[in-house]
Amino acid sequence: xxxxxxxxxxxxxxxxxxxxxxxxxxxxxxxxxxxxxxxxxxxxxxxxxxxxxxxxxxxxxxxxxxxxxxxxxxxxxxxxxxxxxxxxxxxxxxxxxxxxxxxxxxxxxxxxxxxxxxxxxxxxxxxxxxxxxxxxxxxxxxxxxxxxxxxxxxxxxxxxxxxxxxxxxxxxxxxxxxxxxxxxxxxxxxxxxxxxxxxxxxxxxxxxxxxxxxxxxxxxxxxxxxxxxxxxxxxxxxxxxxxxxxxxxxxxxxxxxxxxxxxxxxxxxxxxxxxxxxxxxxxxxxxxxxxxxxxxxxxxxxxxxxxxxxxxxxxxxxxxxxxxxxxxxxxxxxxxxxxxxxxxxxxxxxxxxxxxxxxxxxxxxxxxxxxxxxxxxxxxxxxxxxxxxxxxxxxx
Amino acid sequence: xxxxxxxxxxxxxxxxxxxxxxxxxxxxxxxxxxxxxxxxxxxxxxxxxxxxxxxxxxxxxxxxxxxxxxxxxxxxxxxxxxxxxxxxxxxxxxxxxxxxxxxxxxxxxxxxxxxxxxxxxxxxxxxxxxxxxxxxxxxxxxxxxxxxxxxxxxxxxxxxxxxxxxxxxxxxxxxxxxxxxxxxxxxxxxxxxxxxxxxxxxxxxxxxxxxxxxxxxxxxxxxxxxxxxxxxxxxxxxxxxxxxxxxxxxxxxxxxxxxxxxxxxxxxxxxxxxxxxxxxxxxxxxxxxxxxxxxxxxxxxxxxxxxxxxxxxxxxxx
Numbered sequence: 001x002x003x004x005x006x007x008x009x010x011x012x013x014x015x016x017x018x019x020x021x022x023x024x025x026x027x028x029x030x031x032x033x034x035x036x037x038x039x040x041x042x043x044x045x046x047x048x049x050x051x052x053x054x055x056x057x058x059x060x061x062x063x064x065x066x067x068x069x070x071x072x073x074x075x076x077x078x079x080x081x082x083x084x085x086x087x088x089x090x091x092x093x094x095x096x097x098x099x100x101x102x103x104x105x106x107x108x109x110x111x112x113x114x115x116x117x118x119x120x121x122x123x124x125x126x127x128x129x130x131x132x133x134x135x136x137x138x139x140x141x142x143x144x145x146x147x148x149x150x151x152x153x154x155x156x157x158x159x160x161x162x163x164x165x166x167x168x169x170x171x172x173x174x175x176x177x178x179x180x181x182x183x184x185x186x187x188x189x190x191x192x193x194x195x196x197x198x199x200x201x202x203x204x205x206x207x208x209x210x211x212x213x214x215x216x217x218x219x220x221x222x223x224x225x226x227x228x229x230x231x232x233x234x235x236x237x238x239x240x241x242x243x244x245x246x247x248x249x250x251x252x253x254x255x256x257x258x259x260x261x262x263x264x265x266x267x268x269x270x271x272x273x274x275x276x277x278x279x280x281x282x283x284x285x286x287x288x289x290x291x292x293x294x295x296x297x298x299x300x301x302x303x304x305x306x307x308x309x310x311x312x313x314x315x316x317x318x319x320x321x322x323x324x325x326x327x328x329x330x331x332x333x334x335x336x337x338x339x340x341x342x343x344x345x346x347x348x349x350x351x352x353x354x355x356x357x358x359x360x361x362x363x364x365x366x367x368x369x370x371x372x373x374x375x376x377x378x379x380x381x382x383x384x385x386x387x388x389x390x391x392x393x394x395x396x
Numbered sequence: 397x398x399x400x401x402x403x404x405x406x407x408x409x410x411x412x413x414x415x416x417x418x419x420x421x422x423x424x425x426x427x428x429x430x431x432x433x434x435x436x437x438x439x440x441x442x443x444x445x446x447x448x449x450x451x452x453x454x455x456x457x458x459x460x461x462x463x464x465x466x467x468x469x470x471x472x473x474x475x476x477x478x479x480x481x482x483x484x485x486x487x488x489x490x491x492x493x494x495x496x497x498x499x500x501x502x503x504x505x506x507x508x509x510x511x512x513x514x515x516x517x518x519x520x521x522x523x524x525x526x527x528x529x530x531x532x533x534x535x536x537x538x539x540x541x542x543x544x545x546x547x548x549x550x551x552x553x554x555x556x557x558x559x560x561x562x563x564x565x566x567x568x569x570x571x572x573x574x575x576x577x578x579x580x581x582x583x584x585x586x587x588x589x590x591x592x593x594x595x596x597x598x599x600x601x602x603x604x605x606x607x608x609x610x611x612x613x614x615x616x617x618x619x620x621x622x623x624x625x626x627x628x629x630x631x632x633x634x635x636x637x638x639x640x641x642x643x644x645x646x647x648x649x650x651x652x653x654x655x656x657x658x659x660x661x662x663x664x665x666x667x668x669x670x671x672x673x674x675x676x677x678x679x680x681x682x683x684x685x686x687x688x689x690x691x692x693x694x695x696x697x698x699x700x701x702x703x704x705x706x707x708x709x710x711x712x713x714x
Contacts, residue, residue: 234486237450239475
């Protein structure tokens with residue numbers, strides 16, 4: 001009896017699922033997509049972190065070192081800068097995550113006997129500047145750069161030592177130098193924007209952006225809800241302008257988003273003690289733009305997807321999972337090379353994370369964030385425009 | 397004035413779905429001030445017709461205009477002048493009666509004193525005063541229908557489209573509903589109402605009988621009844637089942653309709669009566685009474701539907 005009843009319900013439920021093609025598509029594809037995204041993020045090492053070299057030595061050997069750094073999987077040397085201001089600019093524009101500074105006299109020191117002998121008092125000095133707003137990438141890149149530099153110096157000076165050994169240098173001296181070559185360099189690391197490497201500093205601004213996708217998710221069901229409650233028919237039979245319907249539906253969500261931004265800003269500053277280095281009016285303006293962009297996309301989903309369940313699924317897959325994954329909160333953004341290229345174009349949440357981190361930690365302004373601002377503007381206006389075009393005041 | 401010319405609307409036909417024709421070549425003209433009843437069995441195309449007139453459904457082909465506005469090109473202008481009451485409760489279940497009405501007033505730009513006055517007036521004749529604070533979902537089916545009607549009337553529409561406004565409503569509320577519609581009619585509004593109830597159709601000044609997406613008959617209720625060929629007998633007998641079977645073979649009977657403990661017989665002329673008596677007597681059916689009866693719209697409707705569907709089947713098989 002129970003069995004028969006259970007099967008009756010199961011059969012009916014199956015019919016329900018298959019009747020709504022969007023839901024079945026998302027049910028089928030959603031878990032697979034999640035598996036791929038998450039596994040990819042977990043399994044892939046950090047690769048091709050954009051790196052620039054500030055070469056004060058300008059020797060043949062410093063050039064060779066740059067090549068060796070580039071030859072690693074982790075680093076992608078994109079070129080040289082000629083001043084501190086230049087790499088500062090690249091860091092702010094997020095063009096680079098790591099700056100390797102090679103001091104003057106480097107080539108000389110690692111290729112001569114004098115250099116070998118001076119190792120005891122003054123090891124070759126390396127300075128690294130990392131962007132602390134993406135700590136996973138930065139730390140991995142830093143480690144790779146240090147190891148490579150160390151190995152390069154050891155190799156060069158080892159060759160000098162071999163020559164000396166062949167030339168008859170005393171064995172005890174050779175042993176002494178060999179010992180010193182085990183840690184041949186002196187490094188200083190400057191962590192920009194997050195000097196104490198406080199994880200919470202990186203997390204909180206990114207989380208603000210991710211949390212703001214929630215209004216976008218809830219607006220994705222508004223039209224479907226009217227449809228399932230049967231109120232859409234009466235609504236579209238009124239003479240209300242269709243853009244007024246869409247704007248009117250967005251406005252309350254917009255207001256809640258802005259209230260949320262203010263509350264989250266206060267929590268970040270007061271509870272988590274995160275510094276804020278940008279301009280507050282600009283931050284509010286950009287937050288409004290970001291909220292508008294997510295709401296536009298949510299609204300578009302709402303119009304495209306007729307059932308509430310499917311709309312929620314789609315917005316979760318579009319906003320939440322990629323948002324959390326690509327926001328760089330748990331996984332470095334760079335592990336998705338192909339997604340990185342399209343991320344900012346398609347996913348407002350990534351621009352949101354960049355803007356929040358930039359304004360909280362880096363203290364950047366509109367000049368450095370222009371690309372993200374343009375992206376969000378396009379998403380917001382185009383999304384709304386397409387939503388308006390697709391929304392027909394008809395029922396079929 | 398409403399004009400419908402050669403209107404067609406089909407659904408499906410994509411993704412290997414069967415193509416279903418909801419309206420097939422509908423022609424209809426409704427004059428200003430009419431109280432027009434659209435009757436027909438379920439699936440006849442009544443709702444589709446009303447939705448097209450309300451500007452919320454595109455016809456597949458053909459044209460329809462409401463007060464001179466085309467339903468496709470000028471839908472928004474129609475919506476401005478129209479009161480549309482969908483079959484399903486179209487107001488917000490999570491809002492109260494008052495909140496729903498205020499929303500509709502906002503939409504149609506009824507503000508200030510005019511709004512308060514209009515809402516009072518409408519609540520007066522729908523008797524919804526004491527439920528103003530109640531949520532839409534807490535209203536009974538009948539009250540929801542009344543609220544929908546109220547909402548459709550807020551802006552004094554010139555044309556009112558009501559899709560089965562009394563389905564699922566108790567007889568008392570139905571009577572009240574029709575009193576309201578009659579009042580609107582006498583005030584000069586054009587009212588088009590779809591209904592499955594024949595007693596309601598009798599109260600319209602003109603009815604259109606729809607079947608299979610077409611208008612079978614369209615005239616005043618009395619004219620429609622007069623279109624029935626021959627005359628009607630009401631038969632009471634001890635074994636109606638047997639009587640029905642026997643009479644199926646009798647010549648001169650157009651139609652047999654069981655109605656409670658009566659069998660309504662549509663016959664060619666009075667002379668068929670004697671044949672009926674004889675046949676039933678032979679079959680052993682005891683006649684309690686057999687007398688001429690005035691036909692109602694219901695008999696006419698069932699007769700036309702049967703005529704039409706048999707013709708239709710013949711056409712299709714031929």
